Amino acid sequence: MVNELLFFMEVLVGGLLAGTMYSLVALGFVLIFKASATFNFSQGAMVFFSVLAFCGFMQDFNIPFVLAFILAALLMVVVGLCTERFVLRPLMNASEDTVLMATIGLGYVLEGLAQAAWGVEVRRLDLGIGDFPVPWIADNLKLFISALDITAGLVATIMIIGLFLLFKYTKIGLGLRAVADDAGAASSIGIPLKHIMLLVWSAAGVVALVAGCMWGARAGVQFALVDLALKALPVLIIGGFSSIPGAIIGGLIIGAVEKILEVYIGPFFGGAIEGWAPYVLAIFFLLYRPEGLFGEKIIRRV
Amino acid sequence: MKPIFMTYTKKDLINLGVCMILSVIIIPTFIKTEYWYTSILIPWLCLALATIGQQIVMGYTGQLALGAAGFMAAGAFAMFNLILRVPDLGFVGSLIVSGLIAAAFGILFGLPSLKVRGIYLMVATLASQFFIIWMIDKFGWFKNYDSSGIITAQDIVILGKPFTTPLAMYFVCLAVTTVLTLLAMNMARGSTGRNWMAVRDMDIAAESMGVSLLRTKVQAFAISAFYCGVAGALFAFCYLKSLEPVAFDIKLSFKILFMCILGGLGTINGAFIGAAFILLFPVLLNAIGNNVFHGAIDATIISSIEQVIFGLLMIIFMIYEPLGMAKLWENLKQKIKSKLLSSEVKSLESSKIKN
Numbered sequence: 001m002v003n004e005l006l007f008f009m010e011v012l013v014g015g016l017l018a019g020t021m022y023s024l025v026a027l028g029f030v031l032i033f034k035a036s037a038t039f040n041f042s043q044g045a046m047v048f049f050s051v052l053a054f055c056g057f058m059q060d061f062n063i064p065f066v067l068a069f070i071l072a073a074l075l076m077v078v079v080g081l082c083t084e085r086f087v088l089r090p091l092m093n094a095s096e097d098t099v100l101m102a103t104i105g106l107g108y109v110l111e112g113l114a115q116a117a118w119g120v121e122v123r124r125l126d127l128g129i130g131d132f133p134v135p136w137i138a139d140n141l142k143l144f145i146s147a148l149d150i151t152a153g154l155v156a157t158i159m160i161i162g163l164f165l166l167f168k169y170t171k172i173g174l175g176l177r178a179v180a181d182d183a184g185a186a187s188s189i190g191i192p193l194k195h196i197m198l199l200v201w202s203a204a205g206v207v208a209l210v211a212g213c214m215w216g217a218r219a220g221v222q223f224a225l226v227d228l229a230l231k232a233l234p235v236l237i238i239g240g241f242s243s244i245p246g247a248i249i250g251g252l253i254i255g256a257v258e259k260i261l262e263v264y265i266g267p268f269f270g271g272a273i274e275g276w277a278p279y280v281l282a283i284f285f286l287l288y289r290p291e292g293l294f295g296e297k298i299i300r301r302v
Numbered sequence: 303m304k305p306i307f308m309t310y311t312k313k314d315l316i317n318l319g320v321c322m323i324l325s326v327i328i329i330p331t332f333i334k335t336e337y338w339y340t341s342i343l344i345p346w347l348c349l350a351l352a353t354i355g356q357q358i359v360m361g362y363t364g365q366l367a368l369g370a371a372g373f374m375a376a377g378a379f380a381m382f383n384l385i386l387r388v389p390d391l392g393f394v395g396s397l398i399v400s401g402l403i404a405a406a407f408g409i410l411f412g413l414p415s416l417k418v419r420g421i422y423l424m425v426a427t428l429a430s431q432f433f434i435i436w437m438i439d440k441f442g443w444f445k446n447y448d449s450s451g452i453i454t455a456q457d458i459v460i461l462g463k464p465f466t467t468p469l470a471m472y473f474v475c476l477a478v479t480t481v482l483t484l485l486a487m488n489m490a491r492g493s494t495g496r497n498w499m500a501v502r503d504m505d506i507a508a509e510s511m512g513v514s515l516l517r518t519k520v521q522a523f524a525i526s527a528f529y530c531g532v533a534g535a536l537f538a539f540c541y542l543k544s545l546e547p548v549a550f551d552i553k554l555s556f557k558i559l560f561m562c563i564l565g566g567l568g569t570i571n572g573a574f575i576g577a578a579f580i581l582l583f584p585v586l587l588n589a590i591g592n593n594v595f596h597g598a599i600d601a602t603i604i605s606s607i608e609q610v611i612f613g614l615l616m617i618i619f620m621i622y623e624p625l626g627m628a629k630l631w632e633n634l635k636q637k638i639k640s641k642l643l644s645s646e647v648k649s650l651e652s653s654k655i656k657n
Contacts, residue, residue: 039421090621097366098620100421101563104556105616112609120602227552233425241421275436279429286418286426 010144011263012256017149019255020156021218024211025232026239026247027159028204033241034167035176035200036183038088038099042107044229046205048221049110050076051212055125055221056118069209076205077198079110084197092183111226120223125216127151152214156248159207164244176200180242234282240292249293254278309491318484325476330469339468340541346574346581347475348537353561353573354486355529360559361568362495363522364502365415366424370558372431373527374534375550377404379444381535382545385456386446393460397478401532407434408527415519431552438547445545453545455538471540478536482529487570489525498522499568560612564619566628575627584608 025047032040040046053075057068087106091099133144167173178186179196187193215225231254239250258274266273285292306312329343352370359367380400384391391399411430415423438444445453458465458474465474489495497518500508509515538545557580565576584605591604623629 041421087617087621094620094624096420098624100366102617102620104559105613105620108613108616109610110613112606112611112613116603116606116610120606230428230552233421233428237422237425269440272436272440276429276432279425279432283414283426283429286414286422290418290422 011259013145014149015256015259016252017145017153017255018259019235019251019253020149020153020248021211021214021251022232022235022254023156023248023251024152024159024207024214025229026235026251027156027163027244028207028211029232029236030239030242030244030247031163031204031207032200033180034244035180036088036197037096037180039096039103039241040204041100041103042110043204043208043232044226045107045110045114046076046079046208047212047215047229048223048225049079049114050205050209051125051216051221051225052114052118052123054209054213055123055216059123060118072209073206076209077202080198080201080205083201084194088197088201089194107226111223115223122220122222123216125213125221127213127217148214148217155210155214156251159210160244160248163203167244172196172199231278234278236292237282238285238292240294243292243294246292246294254281257281322480325480330472336468339472342581342585343472344468344475345537345541346577347472347479348533348541349558349561349581350574350577351479351482351536352530352533352558353565353577354483354570355526355533356558356562357568357570357573358486358489358498358529359412359522359526360562361566361572362490362498362502363519365412365519365522366420367412367415367427367523367526368424368555368559369411369427369429369431369434370526370530371534371550371552371554372434373404373408373530374537374554375438375547376407376434376527377401377531377534378538378545378550379438379547380404380531381539382453382455383444383446393458397532397535400535401528404531404534405524405528408523408525408530409520412520412523412527415523416516428552431555435547435550455543455545458539475536475540478532482532483570486529490570494521502568560616564612564615564626566626567624569626569628571631572626572628575631579627580612583611587611 025043028043028046029040032038032043050072054068054072057063057071058065063071083106087102088099091102094102127148133146167176175186175191175196176199178189178191179193183193186196212221212225215228219225219228232251235247235250235254237250238253239246239248258277261277262272262274307315333339333343352374355373356367356370359365377400380403381396384396384399385393388396407430411427414426418426442448458471460474465471490498497508497513500511500513501515501518501522505515508518534550538549542549561576561580562573563576564579565574566572587604587608588601591599591601619626
């Protein structure tokens with residue numbers, strides 16, 4: 001009995017921590033959605049692009065870790081700059097769906113560029129944090145929890161607290177929220193729209209880089225990261241598109257439910273149900289609470 | 303334009319005639335190499351058919367769906383099992399029934415469209431993509447307990463005659479595509495299509511005019527999935543000649559989405575233009591890579607470049623012409639027509655002055 005409980009705890013905690021990895025990806029989506037009401041479908045591609053560049057700087061040019069990270073972050077700022085100038089600004093008055101499709105195109109461009117520049121083979125990323133159970137926890141609590149999971153959880157918590165404070169208490173955050181609410185009104189009272197967009201896209205790029213590092217350390221830096229990032233979509237639906245705490249709660253729910261279903265129900269169906277279980281969970285959420293747990297209620301005017 | 307046959311104008315009938323002569327007589331007499339049939343014409347017809355399915359739900363009804371490949375997989379594997387287990391049904395019967403099975407999935411996964419739209423709906427339809435592929439992969443029955451993972455498709459036999467040469471398969475695809483395209487055009491022009499477009503342009507207004515949202519949306523999803531299912535069956539039996547779930551992954555769904563958007567949302571001919579472009583462009587790039595640079599550029603780099611160009615085109619079209627290539631073609635025709643007209647007017651004027 002005790003063993004079963006321990007096993008359940010282990011599955012649960014493992015799932016929750018793995019869920020924070022989804023939260024990290026979802027965070028990038030939320031940032032852009034919150035500030036521009038644009039759904040950035042290319043966030044997954046940004047994760048892939050940034051971390052592949054990071055690996056490329058380190059492994060092909062032998063640039064030290066910290067410098068490579070800074071360079072990759074700067075690269076993401078450049079990507080943000082180009083996106084703002086060449087994609088978003090011309091589409092300022094286009095419908096939401098049009099912008100969404102343009103970001104799908106942007107995702108293709110980023111994936112293609114990353115592979116053209118750095119090649120298609122899987123790269124290993126060593127952060128110096130092992131993906132194996134922490135001995136101290138294994139000995140004292142009898143739970144096998146990976147060090148990488150704990151790091152991801154910590155990083156996600158720090159980023160979320162930081163972003164939450166930024167949005168809530170700084171002038172920039174107020175500007176961001178104003179732009180999201182009504183871009184036209186915000187620019188008419190003197191909020192520099194271009195700077196806000198640039199800032200948000202750069203921040204989303206850096207968040208993507210951090211998420212990419214975590215995922216890359218676990219699964220290798222490869223194209224499959226783009227598909228993994230798709231799983232951030234159910235996270236967003238559950239948490240709500242415009243809520244930063246929603247991103248983390250959604251991630252935790254998806255992570256935990258996915259692991260528990262996989263371990264306890266999966267064997268009856270031949271396993272690998274975590275490929276679609278999050279999406280089905282998201283459908284149920286859509287039917288009962290389309291705005292998500294923390295999202296703002298969508299009111300459509302006729 | 304006065305209709306001369308049922309509701310078709312002279313222009314419609316001429317277009318149909320030209321297309322039929324081109325595809326039935328001219329192409330088979332002048333194209334002899336198998337490569338053209340097996341690698342270009344057959345996949346083009348199959349993917350164009352799937353794109354019509356995507357058009358119906360996305361271009362006409364305005365529902366952002368991203369799961370065409372899932373429905374294609376459902377159609378393809380339904381076809382395999384029907385031929386295997388119910389041989390009496392025949393090829394055409396199996397094709398129709400597998401389309402209907404795909405349509406059932408379409409209805410199931412189209413239901414969320416009643417509640418949500420835009421990106422939310424996209425996520426709900428992604429569920430269909432992943433669920434269908436997983437289901438086929440995990441339950442051995444669908445694959446007839448084949449352990450290799452890749453099953454060879456059965457030969458196509460219609461009324462006791464085998465259709466195995468590339469040319470014969472081309473005709474099978476052509477016949478199915480022609481019938482379904484005409485049907486789609488009819489639906490798009492008739493009250494069905496008007497309802498779809500009313501829902502797309504403003505669902506609340508459509509509802510208050512008495513258009514049932516439930517019926518229209520579910521109908522659009524079902525018909526779309528039917529088209530995708532038939533296209534998937536043809537794709538597997540005529541083009542791939544094998545069945546594996548991996549062939550119908552999310553990448554194919556994105557490809558069909560691109561064909562639909564670049565071709566031109568809300569047009570049937572856009573589906574053919576878009577499919578041709580997405581299919582032929584990589585061929586062209588490879589040819590340039592091989593002949594101009596003599597293989598100096600790595601194949602992976604060429605495919606990356608292709609991806610970048612597709613992405614860029616998507617952005618450019620969204621900015622400058624959200625209605626896609628079909629609209630560009632329309633504009634071009636309009637321009638030529640007005641040029642001709644103005645030159646006619648000028649010549650008339652000049653002749654008047656002379657007199």
